[in-house]
Amino acid sequence: MKYAVISCIHGNYEALNAVLLDIDRQRVDQIYCLGDLVGYGPYPNEVVEMIRSLDIPTCQGCWDEDIVMGLNACECSYPSQLAEKRGRRAHEWTNRVLHPEVREYLAQLPMSLRQGNLCFVHGSPNSQHEYLLPRMHGFAALERVLAAQADVLFCGHTHIPYVRYLREGKIRVHHRGETPQEFQASVKMIVNAGSVGEPRHGRPNATYVIYDTDTQEVTLREVPYDYQKTCAAILEQGLPPIFAWRLARGMEFAERADDPHHVCQR
Amino acid sequence: MIAHWAILSGIEGNLRALEAVLRDLQRQRPPITTLYVLGDIIGLKGQNDAVVQRLQMPDLEPLDPQICIGWWEEQCFNLFGVGLSGEVPELIAQQGEAAVGQLWESISRSSVQWLRSLPFGFHELDCLLVHGSPVSASEVLTPATSPAVLCDRLIRADANQLFCGRSGELFDCWVRAEALTSEVKTLDGRETQTFDLPQRRLIGVGSVGRQSGMASYVLYQPGNNQLKQCFVRY
Amino acid sequence: MDTCQVIVVAGRWGAGKTHWIRQQLAAQSWQEALFYACPGYGAMGVDLVRMGYLYPRLQVLPTISLEKCWNTLPKEGQFFLEVGYHLDVHRLQLPVASVKRVAIATPQETEFCHWADEVIEPAVSLPAIAPTLPELWQVELTGQVFDPPSLDELLLELTEGAYGQVQRLKGIFELPDGQAFAVDFCLGLGEIEYTNLNVPPWLEGRPQRWSGLELIGYHLDKAAVRELIADAVLSDTVLAQYQVHYRTQVEAEG
Known part of the structure; x- marks a missing residue:
């Protein structure tokens, strides 16, 4: 089976179309989506309609959750006060334009999806807001895959795609007066699908991944599209112009926790 | 003066148990320099308001009490509408429907307010002291917890010693992890790294009030990492 | 007698005027009084404040106009005067005596070269100059x-x-x-x-x-x-x- 996994579309209809076209050419069997369909971009309703009409299994992202539940992204998940204030403006705008049926759709999205030994989440199995950064401590990353009871964990949220193989970790627990307990994990994988609509890898191109279950091969795809169209629409819709400026440079900053193990204690 | 910590948790409103432990602290040598109370000050074991007041009494000042919240305090905050959620599903699941009314009756608004001012935990020297785990006050850590979870929580704790109280058990265990190879492929390249976690210590501090007639807590000397588990019959 | 040596430093933005003055200050024995002003940037400006922090013994003079500078000209010492890129050097009202004009400029910047007593090439090559001043x-x-x-x-x-x-x-x-x-x-x-x-x-x-x-x-x-x-x-x-x-x-x- 060949899966395409997309994430973090953020109301960027142009980018979504380009990615779907690219997926068509790759002849995949199934598409999965890891959420964040809305927020920042100018076409939240259109993006959701497209995902729905294609019946793409989707889990809920932090933006989808916030739009449904009211803004409750914990403050610590924003990298700066500036990002937070901009995030709020994007939230207010999206909240105003979203159609009721779109909101209902977002509300019923599951937190995770499962297919055999594969698990799909937006941020991490713990929370839609947690970042699984590629440099996170290997044993902490391993714990996330085990928590998902999977061999391959698909996530998004960081907007930079990567694939990470975790091999041969050994943990020993020694309790006073008892025989030590030893644990050895089999090979695990984390696959980050990047971002269709708000890339952060320094180029404006959309990113997503393809996973082949037979060969266990992961392909990171980078798809050019007419981002100027999205930038124009951002300005037209009255969203903060800086979103367009950042989108054109692949330096969207959405939410990003500085500390990969950041613990929300709200 | 040699730093000598007394670390307790789980008073759960049990004033008699607390008094017994405080008396026991008096006779410890070297004298106790800091008293840590890792949450669950209140509960359904007696007099919540009395315990809250006892912990603020001036005779404890020489012990420099450092008090943080626990699972029961979080349930109480939710119940009184000052928590993160307006609901108490965990309270009902673990203590039954009746507990909701009992907890509500057992504590005054002013006590709730005081509890609300307490921190989540303490980072002191190379130790982290919390009620549950670095993730939440509800999480139970024991030596039997999945090794990967223990490893992750100790990484998050960012400390050589993690003291916790949620399980109510006394334990002293070491966790060490090694030789995990991580290979990361991005659009711009490939990187391989090996991860280890040098030996870390996880300490369960027992429970003062949960088990009637028998209180437990620990003493710790940060100077030489010496840990002593203490029992007090009352 | 007026023995204060005035060193007027001009050049385009980024040429290294402040940098050059800092080099001169680094070579000083601080036996005599040293002054610094930066006209054209309002009473206070980043350079003025920054120089004051970096050199606690340097006397920085908040100035609005050049004339005011001359009225308060100290009696002795050395006075470094950094001229904003946007002021026309040929129209600067300078006192007659004890003035040295230093331009941090390339030979192509003839306007500065004609004005200066000493021309110092910028240490770094700057991007081409646009026809209008920023x-x-x-x-x-x-x-x-x-x-x-x-x-x-x-x-x-x-x-x-x-x-x-x-x-x-x-x-x-x-x-x-x-x-x-x-x-x-x-x-x-x-x-x-x-x-x-x-x-x-x-x-x-x-x-x-x-x-x-x-x-x-x-x-x-x-x-x-x-x-x-x-x-x-x-x-x-x-x-x-x-x-x-x-x-x-x-x-x-x-």
Whole structure:
């Protein structure tokens, strides 16, 4: 089976179309989506309609959750006060334009999806807001895959795609007066699908991944599209112009926790 | 003066148990320099308001009490509408429907307010002291917890010693992890790294009030990492 | 007799005027009194304040006009006068005696070369000069304290051109730990440079010492920059929280 996994579309209809076209050419069997369909971009309703009409299994992202539940992204998940204030403006705008049926759709999205030994989440199995950064401590990353009871964990949220193989970790627990307990994990994988609509890898191109279950091969795809169209629409819709400026440079900053193990204690 | 910590948790409103432990602290040598109370000050074991007041009494000042919240305090905050959620599903699941009314009756608004001012935990020297785990006050850590979870929580704790109280058990265990190879492929390249976690210590501090007639807590000397588990019959 | 030696330093933005003056100061024995002024930037400016912090024994003279400078000209010592890029050197009213004109300029910049007694080639090659002079825009920020990661984003966006073509950026910014930083950027000369000013930490209320931002550039979107600043500075409540935290830290260390 060949899966395409997309994430973090953020109301960027142009980018979504380009990615779907690219997926068509790759002849995949199934598409999965890891959420964040809305927020920042100018076409939240259109993006959701497209995902729905294609019946793409989707889990809920932090933006989808916030739009449904009211803004409750914990403050610590924003990298700066500036990002937070901009995030709020994007939230207010999206909240105003979203159609009721779109909101209902977002509300019923599951937190995770499962297919055999594969698990799909937006941020991490713990929370839609947690970042699984590629440099996170290997044993902490391993714990996330085990928590998902999977061999391959698909996530998004960081907007930079990567694939990470975790091999041969050994943990020993020694309790006073008892025989030590030893644990050895089999090979695990984390696959980050990047971002269709708000890339952060320094180029404006959309990113997503393809996973082949037979060969266990992961392909990171980078798809050019007419981002100027999205930038124009951002300005037209009255969203903060800086979103367009950042989108054109692949330096969207959405939410990003500085500390990969950041613990929300709200 | 040699730093000598007394670390307790789980008073759960049990004033008699607390008094017994405080008396026991008096006779410890070297004298106790800091008293840590890792949450669950209140509960359904007696007099919540009395315990809250006892912990603020001036005779404890020489012990420099450092008090943080626990699972029961979080349930109480939710119940009184000052928590993160307006609901108490965990309270009902673990203590039954009746507990909701009992907890509500057992504590005054002013006590709730005081509890609300307490921190989540303490980072002191190379130790982290919390009620549950670095993730939440509800999480139970024991030596039997999945090794990967223990490893992750100790990484998050960012400390050589993690003291916790949620399980109510006394334990002293070491966790060490090694030789995990991580290979990361991005659009711009490939990187391989090996991860280890040098030996870390996880300490369960027992429970003062949960088990009637028998209180437990620990003493710790940060100077030489010496840990002593203490029992007090009352 | 008037024995004060006046050294007038001119050149385009980013040529290295301040840098050259700092080289001269580094070579000083500080036996005689040394003065510094920077006319054309208002009473206070980033360079003036920064030089004052960097050289505690240098006497910096807040000046609005050149004439005022001459009226308050000290009786002896050396007086470094840095002339803003936007002032016409040929129209400068200079005193007759004891003046040395130094231009930091390339031989192609004939306007400076004709004026100067001494021409020094810039240490770095600057981007080509546009036919029109860029605009100078100053924002005083005294009392404002920045959220550190927001300040990073702000500087990145400004220097990368999100609010107009910024050629040069200078600033002094206050941070919640009570420190003040100087920031320096010149288009085409690489990274943003940060200097800790090593001032006493200000941990009680809003800092009552000068801070500000200076931009030299084309098509600056001032309204957007003002909004950007407003989004990046701390409110009274948040600042107070930070200060409590840092005061406890200082006490614990002290």
